[in-house]
Amino acid sequence: MSDFDAIVIGSGISGGWAAKELCEKGLKTLVLERGRNIEHIADYPTAFTEPWEFKHRNYLPRKVREENPLISKAAGYNEDTAHFFIQDKDHPYVQEKPFEWIRGYQVGGKSLIWGRACQRWSEYEFSAPARFGYGIDWPIRYKDVAPWYSHVEKFIGVCGHKDSIEAMPDGEFLPPIELNCVEKVLQQKFLAHYKNRYLVQGRWAQLTEPNDIHIEQGRGRCQCRNLCMRGCPYGGYFSSVTSTLPWAKRTGNLTVRPHSVVHSIIYDENKGQASGVRVIDANTKEVIEYKARVIFVNASALNSNLILLNSTSKRFPNGLGNDNGLLGKFIGFHIYRGSMGADMPGYEDKYIYGRNPVECILANFRNLKEQDTDFFGGYTTFMGAYRARRNEAEGIGAGFKKALSEPDGWRVYMYMQGETMPNENNHVRLSTNEKDQWGIPLLVTSVGYDDNAEKMVKDFLIQGREMLEVAGCTNIETYDNKQAPGLDIHEMGGVRMGRDPQTSLLNEWNQLHHCKNVFVTDGACMTSMGNQSPSILYMALTARAANRAVAELKKGKF
Ligand SMILES: Cc1cc2nc3c(=O)[nH]c(=O)nc-3n(C[C@H](O)[C@H](O)[C@H](O)COP(=O)(O)OP(=O)(O)OC[C@H]3O[C@@H](n4cnc5c(N)ncnc54)[C@H](O)[C@@H]3O)c2cc1C
Ligand code: SF4
Numbered sequence: 001m002s003d004f005d006a007i008v009i010g011s012g013i014s015g016g017w018a019a020k021e022l023c024e025k026g027l028k029t030l031v032l033e034r035g036r037n038i039e040h041i042a043d044y045p046t047a048f049t050e051p052w053e054f055k056h057r058n059y060l061p062r063k064v065r066e067e068n069p070l071i072s073k074a075a076g077y078n079e080d081t082a083h084f085f086i087q088d089k090d091h092p093y094v095q096e097k098p099f100e101w102i103r104g105y106q107v108g109g110k111s112l113i114w115g116r117a118c119q120r121w122s123e124y125e126f127s128a129p130a131r132f133g134y135g136i137d138w139p140i141r142y143k144d145v146a147p148w149y150s151h152v153e154k155f156i157g158v159c160g161h162k163d164s165i166e167a168m169p170d171g172e173f174l175p176p177i178e179l180n181c182v183e184k185v186l187q188q189k190f191l192a193h194y195k196n197r198y199l200v201q202g203r204w205a206q207l208t209e210p211n212d213i214h215i216e217q218g219r220g221r222c223q224c225r226n227l228c229m230r231g232c233p234y235g236g237y238f239s240s241v242t243s244t245l246p247w248a249k250r251t252g253n254l255t256v257r258p259h260s261v262v263h264s265i266i267y268d269e270n271k272g273q274a275s276g277v278r279v280i281d282a283n284t285k286e287v288i289e290y291k292a293r294v295i296f297v298n299a300s301a302l303n304s305n306l307i308l309l310n311s312t313s314k315r316f317p318n319g320l321g322n323d324n325g326l327l328g329k330f331i332g333f334h335i336y337r338g339s340m341g342a343d344m345p346g347y348e349d350k351y352i353y354g355r356n357p358v359e360c361i362l363a364n365f366r367n368l369k370e371q372d373t374d375f376f377g378g379y380t381t382f383m384g385a386y387r388a389r390r391n392e393a394e395g396i397g398a399g400f401k402k403a404l405s406e407p408d409g410w411r412v413y414m415y416m417q418g419e420t421m422p423n424e425n426n427h428v429r430l431s432t433n434e435k436d437q438w439g440i441p442l443l444v445t446s447v448g449y450d451d452n453a454e455k456m457v458k459d460f461l462i463q464g465r466e467m468l469e470v471a472g473c474t475n476i477e478t479y480d481n482k483q484a485p486g487l488d489i490h491e492m493g494g495v496r497m498g499r500d501p502q503t504s505l506l507n508e509w510n511q512l513h514h515c516k517n518v519f520v521t522d523g524a525c526m527t528s529m530g531n532q533s534p535s536i537l538y539m540a541l542t543a544r545a546a547n548r549a550v551a552e553l554k555k556g557k558f
Pocket of ligand 2: 232
C-alpha cells in the first residue's frame with residue numbers, strides 16, 4: 001500500500017504542472033519541495049515597496065554582493081528580489097569549469113522570478129539534430145507537443161501576436177502589448193531588407209486580458225508595473241504559486257511538504273520499479289521515506305540529474321536508469337554572451353507612457369531549413385527600443401532635476417539567446433569527497449563553450465550590427481561579455497529523451513527507459529537545446545507525461 005499515488009519532486013514551473021494534472025485526474029499527490037513555503041500575495045514582502053522605502057534604495061549593499069558573489073550576478077537580483085534566490089553559502093557545488101548556477105529554492109521555485117518568455121519550439125528545432133547530424137534525434141516532433149502547448153497556454157495565459165512565422169509557431173494568445181513607434185520602424189526595415197527576418201512582439205506569460213479560466217484562478221489583468229520578480233499581487237503573470245499549485249490544492253488531492261530535501265529515489269529490486277522517495281527534513285535533518293506508485297522528477301535540470309545520480313541500488317549502481325553511463329552527460333545551455341546598443345535618430349516628437357514588462361523578439365533566421373552558416377544551430381534575438389532619461393546633466397539641484405525629467409533620444413538594444421550543441425564532455429557528476437549540510441554529495445559541473453558557440457557569437461555580432469545599420473541606427477556598440485555558462489539561466493540535459501536506450505535515458509513519454517514509473521519532465525530531459533525560451537516546453541511535456549502516467553496507472557502498469 002502506497003502513502004500516495006504520486007510524488008512530485010520540486011514545486012517550480014514543471015513540478016507545479018505535474019501536480020495540477022495528476023491531482024485533477026484524481027491521484028493523491030505529494031509535492032516535495034526543499035525550500036520554504038510561499039503563499040501567493042502574503043509572501044511578496046516587496047510587492048508595493050517604493051524605491052525610497054528600501055533600506056538601500058533598492059541597490060545591492062556591498063556586503064550582500066561580497067557574501068553572494070555568484071547569485072548576485074543573476075539577472076534581476078536586487079534588494080527587492082533577493083529573498084527569492086538562494087544564498088551562496090547555503091548551497092555549494094564544485095565548478096570544475098566556470099559555471100554560474102542560478103537557483104531559487106522555495107515553493108514556486110524559479111517560476112516566481114522567471115522572465116516569462118514563452119515561445120513555442122518549431123518543427124525545425126525538433127528535427128534539427130537528425131537533419132544536420134548533431135546529437136541524437138528527438139523521439140517526438142512538434143505535432144506531438146502542439147496540443148499540449150495549447151493546453152498550457154490557455155491555462156497560464158500567454159500574450160502575443162499571431163505572426164505566422166515558421167521558426168516560432170503561433171499559439172493560443174491573449175492580446176499582445178503593442179510595439180512602440182521605433183520598434184515598428186525596426187520591424188518594417190528588417191523585413192524590407194531581408195525578407196525572412198521577422199521582428200515581432202514576444203510571447204509572454206502576462207495576463208493582458210484575463211479569460212474566465214484565469215479569473216477562476218483568482219488572477220487579474222497585468223498592470224504593466226514591470227515589478228514581476230517581486231511576486232505579483234494581481235497574479236498578472238504565471239507562477240506555480242498563483243496558478244498550478246492552488247488549482248491542484250482545490251481538488252483535495254494535493255499535499256505539499258516544504259523543507260523536504262529529496263536525497264534519492266528508492267528502487268524496489270523485486271518489483272523492478274521505484275517505490276518511493278527518501279527525504280531529509282531541511283531543518284531537523286530527519287530522514288523520511290514516502291511511498292508512491294508514480295514519481296515525477298521536477299527539481300530543475302541539474303538538481304534532477306543530482307537526485308538520479310544519487311539514487312543508487314544493486315540494480316543501478318551508477319544512478320537510477322543509468323545503464324549506458326550517459327546520465328549527467330550532454331548538458332546544454334543558451335548562449336547570452338552577445339549584445340548591442342545603438343542610438344536611433346529622430347522620432348523625438350514621440351514618447352512612450354508607462355512601463356513595459358515585455359520585449360520584442362527577432363525570430364531565428366539561422367540554419368532553419370538548410371545549414372547556411374559555418375556553425376550549427378540558431379539564435380533568437382530579444383530587442384526593444386526606449387527613450388532614456390536625459391541623465392548626463394552635470395551637477396545637482398534644479399538644473400539636474402529638470403534634465404532628468406526630460407526624455408533623451410531613442411535607444412535600441414538587442415541580445416542573443418543561442419543554441420548550444422549536445423556535447424558529451426559537458427557533464428555533471430557527484431563529488432566523491434564533498435557533501436552538503438544534508439549529507440548529499442555536491443554536484444560537480446564541468447560545462448563550457450565550444451568552437452560552435454564562438455562562431456555563433458561572432459555571427460550574431462556581425463548580423464546584429466548590420467541590421468541596426470540597415471534600420472538607420474547610429475553609434476552602434478557591440479559586446480561579447482564572455483560570461484560563464486549558467487548565468488544564461490537555461491541549463492538543460494543530462495537525462496535526455498531518445499528512442500534508443502543505448503544512447504538516451506528517457507523514452508518519448510519522459511519515462512526512464514529502465515524504470516518506467518519515474519518520469520523526468522524538467523529541462524534535464526532535453527535532447528537538444530533549441531533557441532527558444534524553454535520553460536513552456538517543460539510545462540507542455542510535463543502535462544503530456546502526467547496524462548500518460550495516469551493512463552498507464554489505470555491500466556495497472558505500475
Ligand atoms: C532570472 C530568470 C529569468 C528567466 N526567464 C525565463 C524566461 O523568460 N523564459 C523561460 O522559458 N525560462 C526562463 N527562466 C528559466 C526558468 O526559470 C526555468 O527554466 C524554470 O523555472 C525551470 O522549471 P523547473 O520546474 O525545472 O525548475 P524550478 O522552477 O527551478 O523548480 C525546481 C524546484 O525544485 C526544488 N528542488 C530542487 N532540488 C530539490 C530537492 N533535492 N528536493 C526537493 N526539492 C528540490 C527547488 O527548490 C525548486 O523549487 C528564467 C530563470 C531566471 C532565474
Ligand atoms: S507587470 Fe504585470 S505581472 Fe508584472 S508585477 Fe506588474 S501587474 Fe504583475
